[in-house]
Amino acid sequence: MKKVRVLVIDDSASVRQAMTRILSADPEIEVIAAAADPFAAARYIQAEVPDVVTLDVEMPRMDGITFLRRLMSQCPTPVVMCSSLVEDGSETLLQALEAGAVDIILKPRMGVAEHLAEAHLMIRETVKGAAAARVGARRPGRSAEPARKLTADAVLPPPTGRAMSRTTEMVVCIGASTGGTEALREVLEALPANAPGIVVVQHMPESFTRAFARRLNGLCEVDVKEAEDGDTVMRGHVLIAPGGLRHMMLERQGARYVVAVREGPLVSRHRPSVDVLFRSAARHAGSNAVGIIMTGMGDDGARGLLEMKQAGARTLAQDEATSVVFGMPREAIARGGADRVVPLGAIARELLQATAR
Template sequence: MVARSSPRAVVADDSHFMRSVISDILSGGGIDVVAQAKNGREAVEAVREHEPDVVTMDVEMPEMDGIEAVERIMAEHPTPILMLSAHTDEDADVTFEALEKGAVDFFTKPGGEVSMEMSRLKDQLVEIVLSVAEAEPRSRGPSTTGAAGQRPTPSKAVGDTYVERPTLIVGSSTGGPTVVERLMSNLPAAASLRVLIVQHMPDGFTGRFAQRLNDRSEYDVSEARDGQRIGAGEALVAAGGKHMEVVNYTHGRLRVALTEDPPVNSVRPAVDVTMRTAASVVDDDVIGVILTGMGEDGADGIQALKAGGAKTIAQDEASSAVFGMPKRAIETGCIDTVSPVAAIPQAILDAITQEVH
């Protein structure tokens, strides 16, 4: 298929003002807005008629909301979708549901004086729309999460055991939330991992994300707090808008610090910050994993981890919504294993399994 010179977009929002503002921003960023829709039903029809490269989808709309529209589009004409979500707990829950239905990523609508705030955020919006437009849309099958007894049992040979006090560091961005959920839901508590998760996500959403992971995994997952310590069977999600540094490691327990230092790789939290600080502090086994996402965050961190003897894993291109971060990590030459998303939990367990003689 011949690549288009610029992506074609459908903008769906129940506010005429917001449709105009978003369309103007996208057009100014070189994105061709081929249609606007004031509700989910019109969005589904616009996708059917115009076959766009990307859809920006409001969460709350009359007649048919964004969730149902995402489900219909992914069933009938799979298309990369970016959710536009208000900064509220209710919208955060609905946004994660949209990601489960097949949306690629989300962008937080600003509060206050919308026109001024959207103008300030216009470069970020254009960048994320361009990234989502490159994603491979996938209809979602049945969820892989559920009760602990229903999770697949990873293989482990008789006579094998897990290394003591392993630490897992996971970095992801565009397309990452559902992949991280799938990963965490398939890690057994018996592995006794300490898990640090850095998902590019704004403040107000990381707490809800942590709660979802806690509900769907055998690990105790929480949003990171400054100075917090974790041990085996516990996991932290980097708080939106703050870097998560590993500052201490004693007797199998990690302590983290949250900072508002300048963004790294244009993001905060940054995967590189967590991985680099872990590499300098943790002296037991470490596994670094880079999942789907745009940009190059994590590439330097993976090199630091590898230099310290860590095992490293990257998601493969075929299963990545956006192959930017894994690709850059692989290009460093410091990735041990490249795996499809379904095989990453087993790859992690293989990395911490040792034969007992």
């Protein structure tokens, strides 16, 4: 089996050593070089183009965003940003995703090497997932699915038959991961101000979703915010699940829907998990809901989308041609959970048609 060849770029020697050690311990990964700055990295790339680059943001001589933009224009390569920027740097990391980075690994400012060692499984899976991403004109990469862990059973019991009858409003549930930030932007920008209420789980690090929601709110006609426990799902509003620590679930209070943001174990290796959101929609919304699964690595959301369909919801999956990583939609389609498979550019239209009375 061909290994994923990785170039590590970080000005910290300890981080380079830790990343090299963590990645090299995976038999499916080979670290071909570790560079202290973009200039040294460029020389390595001239000799051998890696399958994946892990790239720090804050570096001397040239910052990571500038190097990322140059790399994507000259030699499109899957890039995973590895940064200590959190609250203050969220906008910078959003710029990285806009510039073509496929994912983000956050590192603390203190005890970086120890933190990376504790997060070794997530780091390896992120890098292998990036290798499967479509970037620029690159050929589709290899598939690398993480081992499965807990299902939504760890948070919610399975749905029991079809959910309650329709209300006057519909609710849309969207799940996405790798490549999802820009895909979600395209979908939400295409929606009118009176679009049906939408709840979103996008796999993101802690403290990152607030900046993501603010950015979308400034671009879209619909109002977008990071969800808080008890928020009402209403027409013209989009709620983004907070990243990192808690799950987001849909609940019904009379004729309206609200979200519950609660602690729980990792489900399908994620928190928040798309499976948890979709199962809650199957239980509490049924045919009042539309489920949409978009680009992302792994299988989170595949089981939940099928449960939504079985409860009477309309379900959509993003197609392979427009997905950065086709893992999540492919799994949902294979399980029979998708009523329709559509390209990214058609999702907003299909969403509106599915919720029209």
